[in-house]
Amino acid sequence: MRKKTIRKIPRKYTARLSRRDKSKQKKNLIKSRKMYKKGIYVDRPQLKSYPKKRSQWIVKFEKRYNRKITDKDFIDKNIISKKGQNKILSKGRGAYYSSGSRPNQTSSSWAYARLASVIMGGKARKVDNNIWLSEKR
Incomplete structure (x- = not known):
């Protein structure tokens, strides 16, 4: 019999949410992960109790x-080819659907934050270094 593993949801994905929004966020993260494994992309709904927050990497880039x-x-x-941009954006969208994110994020906002992190030398550059080295200007 196969043991069912339960992946934990990081606290930062539910921090500062109301009780109702916290349970809604957890439920939607689990649903999104399950559907991603089946090849179906499910966006998570906006939550009213979470304050708007921009990615630190996008702020640094701008x-x-x-x-x-x-x-x-x-x-x-000036920085990286369109082919490289599209590869990184695609990986960012995949990361959004396959794992989790802060509330009120979209797959595009997650992808552009990853692109900014790669450009600015953040943690995403370590993961996408092969794309960065082959496609940078």
Whole structure:
């Protein structure tokens, strides 16, 4: 008989939420993980009790380059090719669906935060270093 493993949900994914939103977030994270394994992508709903928070990597990127992280042409000309951008964004979306995220995140916001982290030399660069080295300008 196969032992069922229960993956824990990190506290930061449910911190500062109301009791109702906390249970809703946990339920939706588990559902999203299960559906991802079946190849179905399920977005998680917005929660009212969570304060809006921007990714530190996106803030650092925009402060350094004075451009939005969504300006793909600027990034293509100066930092990393469009092919590299798309690979990293795809991995970011996959990470959003396969594991978890802070409340009120979308797969796109998660993906762009990963791209900013790679560009700014954050932890995501270690994981995506092969893409960074082959596609950077």
